[in-house]
Amino acid sequence: MRSVLTLLIALLTLPVTAQTAEEISKALSLRAIGPAVMGGRIADIAVHPDKPRTWYIAVGSGNVWKTTNAGVTFTPIFDDKPSYSIGDVAVDPSNPDVVWVGTGENVSGRHVAWGDGVYRSRNGGKTWEHMGLEASEHIGKILIDPRNSNRIFVAAEGPLWSAGGDRGLYRSDDGGATWDAVLTIDENTGVTDVEFHPENPDVLYAATYERRRHVWSLLAGGPNSGIHKSTDGGTTWRRITAGLPTADIGKIGLAVTPADPDRVFATLEGESSTRGFHISYDQGESFERRSSYTSGGTGPHYYQELEANPKDPDTVYQMDVWLHVTRDGGHTFEELETGWGKHSDNHAMWIDPHDANHMLVGTDGGLYETFDEGQTFRHFPNLPISQFYKVAVNNRAPFYDVLGGAQDLGTLMGPSRTLNREGVRNRDWYVPLGADGQGVAFDPENDEIAYMATQQGNWYRHNKITEEVIDIQPQAAPGEPAERWNWDAPISISPHSNRVYVASQRLWASDDQGHSWTALSGDLTRDQNRYELEMMGRVWSVDALYHNGAMSKYSTITGMSESPVAAGVIYVGTDDGLIQVTGDGGENWSEAAPLPGVDPQAFINDVETSAHAADGVFALADVHKKGDFTPYLFYSGDRGRSWRSIRGDLGDGVIAWMIRQDQEQENLLFLAGENGLYFSANFGENWHRVPGAPTIAFRDVVIQDRDDDVVGATFGRGFYVLDDYAPLRAAGSVPEGGVLPVRDAHWYIPSVPMQAPGKPTLGDDDFTTPNPDHGALITYYLPEAPQTMRQERHAAEKEIRQQAGDVPFPGWDRIGEEMSEASPRVLMAIRDASGRTVRWLDLPNRAGVHRTSWDMRLPAPDPVNLTVPDFVTPWSGSAQGPLVAPGRYAAQLVVLSRDGARALGEPAEFDLRPVYPGDHATTARLHEQARDIVRRIDMTNAELGQLGDRIRHMRAAAELAPAATPALFAQVDALQGALFNLRQELSGDRVRGSYSEFTPPSIRGRAGRAAGSLFDTTQPPTMTQREGLHLAATQFADFAGRYQAFVQTVQAAEEALEAAGAPWTPGRGGN
Structure with a gap:
């Protein structure tokens, strides 16, 4: 029977299947x-x-x-x-x-x-x-x-x-x-x-x-x-x-x-x-x-x-x-x-x-x-329920801006994240344009210039520096019919220049930021008379209770896209079911083939050109305003001559609003859907909802290529950001476990605008949303969680019980090994360019794909204290070490178990890039030296605390020693005064301090004051701080001799207690 148990233990510890894109997404x-x-x-x-x-x-x-x-x-x-x-x-x-x-x-x-x-x-x-x-x-x-x-x-x-x-x-x-x-x-x-x-x-x-x-x-x-x-x-x-x-x-x-x-x-x-x-x-x-x-x-x-x-x-x-x-x-x-x-x-x-x-x-x-x-x-500005139609991002450094048009709230602009610890706050948002905000875009060459619209194609150009907007809507020439603008008229920027496209019933282009416009087409819609179309099964009188003033104009262009692979290849989609394409920048247009199985009058929510194929284009059709809630997603590889569905397993009711394709992996798609944001890693065969958002419509989605972020505009819960989705590209790349690709991290220290982290003075109604974890975001795959011997045995015994078998006794030796075994550990090693390990991160022992972060710091020098305080003031913060220097680093997953240490996968390299210029390498070296000085001083201070505890026990033990003498009592009592004097020298004048008087700087006080502020800045130490650290190090070197002599004095008193037959005291071993 024991051999059966051993075999089951071996079978139950086989590695799990390698990570998939769906599993990776659960970590994001x-x-x-x-x-x-x-x-x-x-x-x-x-x-x-x-x-x-x-x-x-x-x-x-x-x-x-x-x-x-x-x-x-x-x-x-x-x-x-x-x-x-x-x-x-x-x-x-x-x-x-x-x-x-x-x-x-x-x-x-x-x-x-x-x-x-x-x-x-x-x-x-x-x-x-x-x-x-x-x-x-x-x-x-x-x-x-x-x-x-x-x-x-x-x-x-x-x-x-x-x-x-x-x-x-x-x-x-x-x-x-x-x-x-x-x-x-x-x-x-x-x-x-x-x-x-x-x-x-x-x-x-x-x-x-x-x-x-x-x-x-x-x-x-x-x-x-x-x-x-x-x-x-x-x-x-x-x-x-x-x-x-x-x-x-x-x-x-x-x-x-x-x-x-x-x-x-x-x-x-x-x-x-x-x-x-x-x-x-x-x-x-x-x-x-x-x-x-x-x-x-x-x-x-x-x-x-x-x-x-x-x-x-x-x-x-x-x-x-x-x-x-x-x-x-x-x-x-x-x-x-x-x-x-x-x-x-x-x-x-x-x-x-x-x-x-x-x-x-x-x-x-x-x-x-x-x-x-x-x-x-x-x-009540603490309900994040804004309804956004569209979203755009720029390339502002270090963090890009997010711009969106919102239902009845105008156009809003704000940061994707901030340099402070509070995160993105209400006061970080700016409203450059009112009414109903609609289409938005940034000038690709100037982060300060943005394009935005109010309802029905009222286009404006906004200058962030002057905070001014100017009307840039194209106008029909004399004798031409009126422009028909959709309520949510589209805008697009050419991937080959900063040419701006907008569309009414025809396509317009501007090469001078909207100063002037050229029509690139005639009417590309069906140009239908809405009053001739059926409502409730019949055509009604033109004087019926129509609310067409509340409608978008009909027969309008609703989406457009120029191929990033082939300049001049442009597609447009309309609200009356057409997709038109030009291959020569608008000189000639042709109608794409009808979308198979779709109502001819379908609303074309999006036409999106392929990021990889010159003749590739995606089309999303919408018929829910006829009561059909089927998601219609198609792809054409031949410029719209034929289409194939990429709906895959997307369920009914998930109206497909917008689609985007990854720039590196053509099979990786993102979809803004009616009840969430989705992705597919196999070109639409399977779709998975990205976690982290409630049930809500995502009306638009964009990819911020520089940062590998996905930004979604929801219609009722504001904006959402998927930080660093690059691990999705690496599905299956580390089958034996390890670290997935790591994005370069911004090297800086988050500011504290309001005295302490969080909202210490603003009240609980002050609305903020968190930044991503500060530092390097690290995604890793652990194929199996290392198990203790007891866990392995319990799993094997469970299998036997499920088969109604007899559970064998494991043996006393086995039970003893289980009781003495240390728990396994999962760690992340962070190494610098020289291969030196600068930090170990303790990770949860759970199989699967997970994400952690490194704050770009060395370990805190503070003595280890396993006691959790009942209350910590907001300004106290947690113990931290100094920042490492910017540069190249690598992360590697390490598992420690009874079989020893095992590194999983290859180290994943990444850069720490400074936000602000400076001689950061020299500064980091000085900060590390300060850390070492503080570490040694704090260690000695902690040891003095332990010596105080030992002395208290020694005084009590002397009274219980059968052979104690008055001289022994005096020898032990003398330690109390000597300890007090050492503490005074190391940590300051406790006598004057107890009466709220100023005291001269102590060794520990000089070092702590200098190093404490250094750990919260990227600046080099001031001359005062350098002198303080140097003086503290010099004084501590002199103090160390007196301290060691005192330790020997304590040990001598402990030997005298032992000779007198005193009971055990902490720090004193028996023979």
Whole structure:
């Protein structure tokens, strides 16, 4: 039986399979860099009824957040769910630990995402259950009966881009286990709002909403939109017509107030003669039109929410571009906001039931709070929920900038990382251009010049030095048709020069930074009339409730790319399904072959030329605005004459937004997808989601070639950076284990802007995101974790038990060997160019691919102390050694086990590159000398501490020595005074210091003061520091003789104790 156990142990220790790109990716992680300075679109707000500082924030495109401290900090609580688009959040009034979330935003914007039904949490958002209505896609409202937590109503708007789905008002009487459709109209009409009578929840009012959106148009109303009422708890319904328009109606907002429970307020979108604010005094039986006011901007489909004042029945608030209020029951409306202290585009409001002047307001620019009914507002700049369309990076040294166009927040620019320890802060971001930010690009030859746009192709050039922008939009010549710019019009920079391309329905080029433009094509689109295209199965009147002012222009160019391999080979894609190509810089154009199996009117999200093949091009098509959520990814190797799918195993629902190809390995691709950032290491056969980000749409992705970083723009959670993805190229390169390629590191010391690392004085609401680990990032592969003998035996015994076998006794010798065996170690050796080991890094004993970092320092000289203090002040920091000199270094993986030391793989070399100039080699040498002086002094100081402990034990032992004499007592007691004097000489005057008096510099004080500051600078020592170190070294050399003599005196006293028969004391061995 023992031979069976031995064989199993051998089999279980065979190496694991070599690393794959997927395994490598698990060691990497996306790093969020914000920003949070301007927030993002808030869809709904719910407040705990008994804990007014606990809020739930539903973000239209950015998941759900919770605060328990009135917004000092927020925590995302819905990040791992399939949907990131949120329409509504509701707290059960009878059991506030129960929270309901409706996914799928309740607006009909061009950029809106979809959801997968409703979710419930029973523990305040810690965990969630999916509760059905998966095909609703957009939830307008959730109501919970205050008398019965099991009765829930869900207003489901239904799919925006197609018919059918879960559409209408749904009721559950069993806590969401089952749902009944209690109010349905037809396959195109859902329910957008629902309200209880404030005193009788059996009376309900519901607003139906007929709408459809496609790429070309938004039809935002129809004959089936209206107001309905139920008096039996939602079982039966009837449409209210008295006082309401007979013409087509668009989106309706409803509100009721406990100040007058029988009143019902409604704001209706419709024709100019019938739309506006309506009021009912008889529980919704009849209405009267009070004014023509309705929300504006891009249209009521984007707003329309009403909130009634709980104390004043004549005061109602209307969500709109600017927050509006009526104080006379709807006869007149005025803007509530009095200044520019708050963002526009309001979507949600919570009114404090105990203080109607206290409100929370959700806008496109985040969350606000007011205590004076909107006279002043407080913003919460700690929600990183900005929605970015596009991203660009430059080559600024040492760290590149990130530039992006954001939904309703303008164009934002900030650093990818910083030279300080705080990371990327809100105050590091800059907003050079307002409105809706869109396409962005940097001038490849000048990091200070950037190109950016507001919606629909309003192009500008920005100069970072002067902080000025200038309009550079190309203009049609006299007699030419108007330019049709997409809402998110594209921009591209030629890889062969600094030529700038932008596109309307034709392609434009500028060779002088936008001073002048040349049209390189005619109309490259289908040039379709949107009013001749079907909506909801038919063509509607041109005077129907279209919201085309809220649309992008149609038949526009949406993407373009010039080949980096073949100059003049340019592709464009359009929103009406075409891909066009020129091989001569625009002189001649030809239409590429249709994408196989794709709707001819597909929106071409991206055309991206191959980084390796002159005739290669990628195409990403999007048909989700026709209700088709299939990801369409294609590649052509013959300039678009034929296409093959590279979707691979990418699942449905992952809309493919943008694709990029690695510059070195043609099989390595990165994809910005609807629910995350993906990569493929085999040209699209398999796709893997990059870890580190929540479920969120990545709308754009770029590669920063110099640093081997990937930067993604999300539509609701800001920017993410994948630092140093180069290890993905090295899959399979170290099958026996070792270090993957290491990127050169920037040599500098992070600054401390605010007295101490972190945020010592700014409060917990100050938003920052971390830099990557300082120093060299090192990715390594450990094929198998070294096991102890006991671990190997337990694994073998487990196999035997699983086969129902008898587990043999291992033998006492084996057990003894197991008990005496030291645990294995996994280490990283860092060596300089001469081969000298300058640092050992202790690594976790876990098989697989991992990433660690080296801070570019020698080990700390401090004595080893295994005691962990209960509290460390923020400014204390951790023990550290001096920086090594810049230059060439190498990292190698080493495993220590009972078989000895074993190096895995070859050393991976990398450079430490100084950020600032200087004679760093000389400085590093002096710093290392200072470290050695401090190390020897601190070692002696620690030994004096140990001697003090020995002496205390010796004094106690003398009393227990049978043959002790008065002379022995005197001999031992004399050691105390001698030790005190030595400590005084080494560490300073403790007598004066105990009375808070200044004391002359000590040996240890001189060395510590000089070396301590040197370890936090790349500068050479000052003359004072050099003199202090020299004096400390000289004095310590003289002190060392007296110290050794004292050690001998202690040893003599210990021998006398031994002779007197004293019991054991620390440091004194027995014979």
